[in-house]
Amino acid sequence: MATRFSIETVDRSLRDIMDSTEIFGGKVIVFGGDFRQVLPVVPHGTRAETVNVSFAKSYLWSKIEKLKLTRNMRARLDDGFSEFLLRVGNDVEPTISNDLILLPKEMVIKYENDEISDRKLTDSIFPFLTENARSKKYMMERESRIFYSFDKAEDENNNCYEEEFLNTLSPNGLPHHKLELKVNCPIMLPGNLNPSIGLCNGTRMVCKGFDKNVIYAEITTGQHTGEKVLLPRIPLKPTEDKDYPFKFIRKQFPIRLCFAMTVNKAQGQTIPHVGVYLPNHVFSHGQLYVALSRGISMATTKVLVKTENSIKENETYTKNVVYKEVLLSET
Numbered sequence: 142m143a144t145r146f147s148i149e150t151v152d153r154s155l156r157d158i159m160d161s162t163e164i165f166g167g168k169v170i171v172f173g174g175d176f177r178q179v180l181p182v183v184p185h186g187t188r189a190e191t192v193n194v195s196f197a198k199s200y201l202w203s204k205i206e207k208l209k210l211t212r213n214m215r216a217r218l219d220d221g222f223s224e225f226l227l228r229v230g231n232d233v234e235p236t237i238s239n240d241l242i243l244l245p246k247e248m249v250i251k252y253e254n255d256e257i258s259d260r261k262l263t264d265s266i267f268p269f270l271t272e273n274a275r276s277k278k279y280m281m282e283r284e285s286r287i288f289y290s291f292d293k294a295e296d297e298n299n300n301c302y303e304e305e306f307l308n309t310l311s312p313n314g315l316p317h318h319k320l321e322l323k324v325n326c327p328i329m330l331p332g333n334l335n336p337s338i339g340l341c342n343g344t345r346m347v348c349k350g351f352d353k354n355v356i357y358a359e360i361t362t363g364q365h366t367g368e369k370v371l372l373p374r375i376p377l378k379p380t381e382d383k384d385y386p387f388k389f390i391r392k393q394f395p396i397r398l399c400f401a402m403t404v405n406k407a408q409g410q411t412i413p414h415v416g417v418y419l420p421n422h423v424f425s426h427g428q429l430y431v432a433l434s435r436g437i438s439m440a441t442t443k444v445l446v447k448t449e450n451s452i453k454e455n456e457t458y459t460k461n462v463v464y465k466e467v468l469l470s471e472t
């Protein structure tokens with residue numbers, strides 16, 4: 142989700158270009174979004190700072206005509222699930238102490254111990270894994286190949302930053318130094334590459350093959366599902382490099398393995414078999430809603446909660462964080 146500042150910049154630019162005082166220079170602009178979902182990330186930001194960058198807090202918000210979608214099309218075959226998701230998103234699901242909400246039994250993978258519970262969660266997300274693991278052909282096909290990145294610090298001639306050190310860095314939005322691929326493994330783009338052909342931040346693909354300098358992949362999400370793409374090695378820079386005192390460049394295939402992803406990265410995705418792994422409770426607005434609402438039904442959405450005090454009288458509870466002040470300004 143964009144911060145209100147980027148949208149306000151577009152507003153000011155269009156007013157300037159159109160020489161008009163009307164909002165967006167009189168141009169019609171259509172926005173889509175859901176304030177129940179995670180808000181733009183403010184690094185190290187407080188609750189007030191996070192709420193403040195939301196579009197709902199912009200001077201433009203009250204001037205915009207709001208239209209509401211009424212039906213969850215993703216979970217259209219499971220009305221009980223759609224209603225539960227709305228209650229979670231709107232923070233009206235009853236809570237016990239510490240904002241803990243009760244998870245429906247059907248969705249819960251009971252925590253027994255790490256090994257058994259993790260296995261049950263994996264089996265629910267990758268139902269054919271155990272079956273295929275016994276197939277010699279399937280396993281032989283899956284010989285892996287490792288691709289290492291070339292890393293350097295830009296405009297830095299004194300060699301203060303050894304390549305071995307740069308290789309250990311994993312900034313947000315960049316692929317890792319070591320990329321180990323197998324045919325048919327799931328991969329994801331960590332940043333925008335070419336949105337016009339569906340290669341956006343978060344696009345999931347399956348690796349169909351690889352050569353020394355190219356990866357053959359098939360898109361598995363969104364309107365470009367089924368399309369084949371070629372991915373070259375390219376020089377990439379972190380979007381936020383405030384954490385480093387130098388400019389960092391990594392030449393690597395622009396992908397990460399994607400057997401799992403964070404809740405924030407999953408925003409926008411539709412996932413037929415969802416396994417929500419919660420070794421800790423969620424900590425920010427809308428994360429539980431986003432995680433649960435990626436699925437299409439309760440039966441195919443499983444949650445494993447591992448935190449202490451989450452099981453009470455044989456029921457499993459988890460934390461739901463909702464900043465009501467963002468939802469209140471939605472009207």
Ligand SMILES: Nc1ncnc2c1ncn2[C@@H]1O[C@H](COP(=O)(O)OP(=O)(O)OP(=O)(O)O)[C@@H](O)[C@H]1O
Nearest residue numbers: 173174175178213214215216408409410411434435
């Ligand atoms: N009119 C429709 N008929 C059938 N399926 C639909 C329709 N609209 C959307 N869907 C399905 O619902 C799912 C979610 O659609 P989409 O990703 O456009 O929603 P969204 O509002 O962006 O969701 P979110 O914000 O929760 O990520 C997709 O799998 C899509 O195929």
